Amino acid sequence: MKEGATRDAYGQALLEMGNDQRIVVLDAGVSDSSRSKKFGDKYPERFFNVGIAEADMVCTAAGLATTGKIAFATGFACFLLGRTMDQILVSVAYSNTNVKLVGTHTGLAVGEDGPTAQMIVDIAYMRAIPNMIVVQPADWEETVQATRALAEYEGPAYFRLGRPKIKGIFDSTYKFEIGKGRVVKKGSDLVIFATGIMVQESLLALEILAEEGINVSLVNISTLKPIDRDIIIEMASSHKFIITAEDHNCIGGLGDAVGEVLLDAQISKPFKRIAVKDRFAETGTGAELFEKYGLSANHISLAVKDSLK
């Protein structure tokens, strides 16, 4: 199982898909960090770095898409989405253009640059937009497969990536499918639904808990929209307690998405959400911020024990 940052896996996947002449990649002046540069170095004629101009990038991607291209518009999530909601609404989502918005450097995991660079509202933004799907991979393997799947998927998508290195979770027998969650660990009594880097964090929590003889279930929700209702209903029904875990604000993200499914299905069970508690964080390392703002494996294991007691 390969380890590494999801942004690195994305850069590698794009490079490997580069023979497909339909694929064009855009960046807004951060291609070295977003890893789109790898594609750009090999396929300069299909790489458009528009400089620090996210709004222009998103609409240029939409224009390219109208000519039959699969346009990956890449940037730091904070600026890629924060500066372009109107462009995304009109030129991408409403126009239903084949644009993949790829936001790297998401969540508190970004660390020291602080709240201007820690995108914690992007899932909420993008889930609220008609025609838009939202995918956040948990590790290298899933990122590579999801990049390919998004290229094949015809329509607007948001792909949420991160900066930190992630341990390998899935091997090459794993099959990513848009809209499908995956049981990562089977336990009893309690199920954790996690997304992105929080799958790794939850696995660490499961190790802590296993030492104390507690074995709970973990589900990876990599497509946040359309969310896998079946796996949520099935796992929520077969467990007594539910926890969601995301490196995102507690409003509009995975917790709300799972909660909506449970409400619709009239499943009422004790439910805790591990997420940023509707506040801006601060500077610090990703690990320090996860600890202080309640996202660490330690916090997850405490939430599990608190539920089970």
Added chain:
Amino acid sequence: MTIPDINQLKQIALELRRLTLKIIFQAGSGHPGGSFSATDLMTALFFGGILNYDSSNPNDPKRDSFVLSKGHVTGIYYSVLAKAGYISESDLDSYRKINSPKFLSGHPHPKTPGIEIASGSLGQGLSVGHGIALGKKLDGYNSKVYVILGDGELHEGQIWEAAMSADKFKSNNLIAIVDYNKVAQDNITKDLKDLEPIEDKWRSFNWDVHRVDGHNMEAIINVLKLPLHPIKPRVIIADTIKGKGVSFMEGKTAWHGVAPSPEDYDKALKELV
């Protein structure tokens, strides 16, 4: 098909103004002022042998593309699409009406045949047009992309982001036309935020700048027929009059976004002959 001569084009423009006013009157809402300032420009593009398109094959990859960045002037846009054969004139009865079969919404959407992209939020069309221009070049086509911008729209910062990008990528197949009617919704553009020196602005962004009287059909055709610049994107600053063709609408902010009353409609039609 023979291309209409200048007098025939003027006649087409007149018919389009009448049709535009009719559908705005029937809809009870719309934007006559900015439709009329753009009418002669769009007539030249679509019917003067400039834009290469086949309305029976709207998705032909070799087509030239048109983006109406000032997307609110659908009165003239849909009238042009009907005249060009993308939709029928009877489709126009559903303009701004619910369940419109050709999706003739207040602002454009690609569900309507002939429309490339949704617009109506100002500032996006030049970037979109540039993306199309890049795509055409990648595919090896000599197609051109024409984008009509409003003058007030140039207040949007994204226009200048796109201007820089098109220069960077030497997108000489991108042609922007500024419908410089000097009047925005709120105020005359000069007082809202002055665009002058408008030519210098574009020139300093390394665009190939041209200026034309946007109601002189012969001059419009001549400037649109100029061979492409070898490397620079082109902007045509077209001096126009908001509400052109109806004396009581000309130059008036009041006619930016209202439909005429029955009396005004009759009065206007008497002038559009």
